[in-house]
Every structure is written in structure tokens, then in C-alpha cells.
Amino acid sequence: MEPQIRQLVRQLKSARLARDEKKALRQKLVAELGLVESAAWWRFPAYLAAPLLLLVFISTGVSQAAEGALPGDWLYVVKTKINEPVARVLVAPEQKAELELKLVEKRLAEAEAILTEEADEKTEVEVELKDEIKEEIARQAARAHEEKDEDESEDEIKQILQKHEQVLKRLEKDDEKRDNVRGRSDGRQNKGRD
Amino acid sequence: MNERHLTMTFLKAYDEYADGVFRFCYFKTSDRELAKDLTQQTFMQAWSYLKAGQEVRDFQPFLYRLASNLVIDWYRRRKPESLDTLVASGWEPSDEAADASRTADFNLALKLLERLPADEQELIIWRYVEDLSPKQIAEIINEKENTVSVRLHRAVDKLKKIIQTKDYGASN
Numbered sequence: 001m002e003p004q005i006r007q008l009v010r011q012l013k014s015a016r017l018a019r020d021e022k023k024a025l026r027q028k029l030v031a032e033l034g035l036v037e038s039a040a041w042w043r044f045p046a047y048l049a050a051p052l053l054l055l056v057f058i059s060t061g062v063s064q065a066a067e068g069a070l071p072g073d074w075l076y077v078v079k080t081k082i083n084e085p086v087a088r089v090l091v092a093p094e095q096k097a098e099l100e101l102k103l104v105e106k107r108l109a110e111a112e113a114i115l116t117e118e119a120d121e122k123t124e125v126e127v128e129l130k131d132e133i134k135e136e137i138a139r140q141a142a143r144a145h146e147e148k149d150e151d152e153s154e155d156e157i158k159q160i161l162q163k164h165e166q167v168l169k170r171l172e173k174d175d176e177k178r179d180n181v182r183g184r185s186d187g188r189q190n191k192g193r194d
Numbered sequence: 195m196n197e198r199h200l201t202m203t204f205l206k207a208y209d210e211y212a213d214g215v216f217r218f219c220y221f222k223t224s225d226r227e228l229a230k231d232l233t234q235q236t237f238m239q240a241w242s243y244l245k246a247g248q249e250v251r252d253f254q255p256f257l258y259r260l261a262s263n264l265v266i267d268w269y270r271r272r273k274p275e276s277l278d279t280l281v282a283s284g285w286e287p288s289d290e291a292a293d294a295s296r297t298a299d300f301n302l303a304l305k306l307l308e309r310l311p312a313d314e315q316e317l318i319i320w321r322y323v324e325d326l327s328p329k330q331i332a333e334i335i336n337e338k339e340n341t342v343s344v345r346l347h348r349a350v351d352k353l354k355k356i357i358q359t360k361d362y363g364a365s366n
Binding site: 001005008009016021022033037 | 230
């Protein structure tokens with residue numbers, strides 16, 4: 001096409017309905033013809049659909065896989081820092097107490113699972129886990145204090161702790177052992193310097 | 195075709211072709227509001243056609259055919275009035291239409307196009323502005339494809355001369 005005709009055509013193509021005009025006309029047609037519009041899936045840009053779906057699948061999969069994670073697994077962070085905080089936000093107020101108790105139990109169950117693994121890997125993991133357990137119990141206590149049913153909450157926590165008594169005793173024992181080893185090695189170093 | 199599928203097809207056609215139908219009506223009438231009305235009427239007629247169970251193989255030429263007929267009807271309904279009467283009632287000649295969206299370049303392009311006879315203007319619009327094929331244009335004007343190609347070629351030659359000589363004289 002000749003450049004001058006191309007230029008003329010380009011100008012003529014610039015005439016169009018404004019966005020709001022087009023939308024208003026569409027709505028008028030829908031109203032006057034009594035059309036029932038279903039979800040306009042065909043207007044969703046196809047190039048966005050696949051990546052979005054993939055993202056949804058991946059994040060759902062990661063979230064679900066994280067549920068089985070133990071301290072030391074990289075998914076444990078997803079479990080304790082994403083899944084559980086989200087659950088706390090979404091839960092109904094009257095079910096918050098129950099959720100906190102479930103989480104305390106979860107921490108203790110994780111401790112039990114850890115303690116069946118090899119001894120060498122356990123140390124850092126046990127520290128992390130003990131901190132998590134302490135945080136959960138503190139959260140539960142705080143919630144109970146707010147709702148002024150401390151006695152009931154304390155009873156429930158005691159029940160859970162009794163149930164997992166063996167785990168807690170083992171964690172305390174490991175703590176003492178670690179402190180003793182540290183103490184002896186500090187002593188030897190100081191002796192060396194003298 | 196069930197109602198839901200019909201609605202989806204119809205609205206998809208609207209989303210795709212409303213601008214083109216409006217543009218055609220606007221070039222033919224030089225009145226934005228009228229062009230919008232004619233666009234709406236075009237789609238309402240299209241819906242009636244679909245609801246009556248008629249099949250539409252190619253929406254674009256089908257819609258332009260409806261729009262073209264509506265424009266012709268509008269011209270026929272307009273009573274011939276004297277220019278004085280028209281101006282007294284507030285009418286303005288199309289080349290001075292107070293449409294803020296029209297730039298000087300657009301106005302010039304329109305003026306050049308309007309130098310062609312009406313049927314050749316339409317051929318240029320459909321082929322080069324709306325990107326229809328000669329076969330689709332033949333469907334609109336009920337002509338043979340070869341005839342459309344020949345007439346199109348003549349229209350382009352005329353337009354080239356008009357542009358080269360910058361002949362902005364009275365419209366045909």
C-alpha cells in the first residue's frame with residue numbers, strides 16, 4: 001500500500017468507541033435483550049491463565065506437603081510461619097482455643113517423631129522445637145488470659161503435657177547433657193590457659 | 195445452539211466487532227451519537243436473527259451488512275430540508291461537527307475519503323480500515339469477488355490521485 005494511503009487509513013482507524021462508551025452500550029444490550037451473562041472466561045487473557053493455574057497448583061501442593069514437615073525440613077518454615085498463622089486468622093473466634101491446643105499437641109508430636117531419628121542431627125532441631133513448644137504454650141496462655149478462662153485452659157494444657165510426658169523428659173535430659181558437656185569443655189580450655 | 199451458548203457467541207461478537215461497526219456508521223453519518231444508536235440497532239437485529247435460529251458463518255460481514263442497511267434506512271427517513279431550516283434548528287455541517295475526539299489529521303483523512311463516491315468509500319473502509327477480504331466484502335454488497343477486486347483497484351487509484359493533487363473540493 002502506498003505510504004500516503006497507509007497514513008490516511010491509520011487516521012481513519014483512530015475513530016472508535018471510548019472504553020466507557022463500549023461498556024455502556026454492552027450493558028444496554030444485555031439489559032434490553034434480557035441476556036444472562038455467565039462468567040466471561042473467554043475475556044480472560046489466555047496467556048495469564050496457564051501461569052496462574054500453575055502458581056495455584058504449586059502453592060496448594062507446597063502448603064499441603066508442608067503439613068507433614070518436621071523441624072529441620074525446609075517446609076517446616078512454611079508450616080509454622082505461613083500455614084499456621086493463616087489458620088489462626090481464618091478460624092472462627094470460638095474455635096481459637098481449640099486450634100491453639102491442637103498446635104501445642106502438634107509440636108509435641110513433632111518432638112516425638114524427631115526423637116526417633118539419629119542422635120547427631122537432633123540437637124539444633126530440638127532447640128527449634130522446644131522454642132516452638134514454648135511459644136505455643138505462651139500463646140495459649142495469652143489467649144486464655146484474654147478470655148478469662150485460665151483455669152480451664154491450664155487444665156487442658158496439663159492434659160496435653162502429661163500425654164507427651166516422655167518426650168518432654170527426654171528433651172530436658174538432653175538439655176542437661178549438653179550443658180554438662182559445655183561446662184566440662186569450658187573447664188578444660190580454662191585449665192589450658194592457666 | 196442453547197441460550198447460554200448463543201449469548202456467549204453474541205457477546206463475543208460484540209466485544210470483537212463493535213468498534214468496527216461504530217466506525218463504519220460514524221464515517222457514513224458524521225454523527226457520533228447517531229453512530230452509537232445505529233451500532234446498538236445493528237447488534238439488536240443480529241440478536242433477533244440468531245434467536246430465530248439462523249446460522250451466522252462469519253460475523254464481521256454479517257454485521258456490516260446489517261449496519262449498511264440501517265444507514266441506508268436512516269438516509270431515506272431523513273426529510274430533505276433546506277440548509278437554512280437545518281442550521282436554524284441547530285444542525286451543523288459534518289465537516290464542522292463539534293466532536294472533540296476528531297483531530298485535524300482525522301478530519302483531513304475523512305475529507306479526502308469523502309471525495310470518492312459513496313460505494314467506493316465503503317470499499318476502501320471495509321478493505322483497508324476494517325481489514326475485510328474481497329470475499330467478505332462481496333458477501334456484504336452481494337457482488338462477485340472479482341467484481342469487488344476490480345472496483346477496489348479503481349477506488350484506490352482515484353484516492354491516490356486525490357491525495358496527490360490535494361483535491362479537498364466538494365464531496366460526491
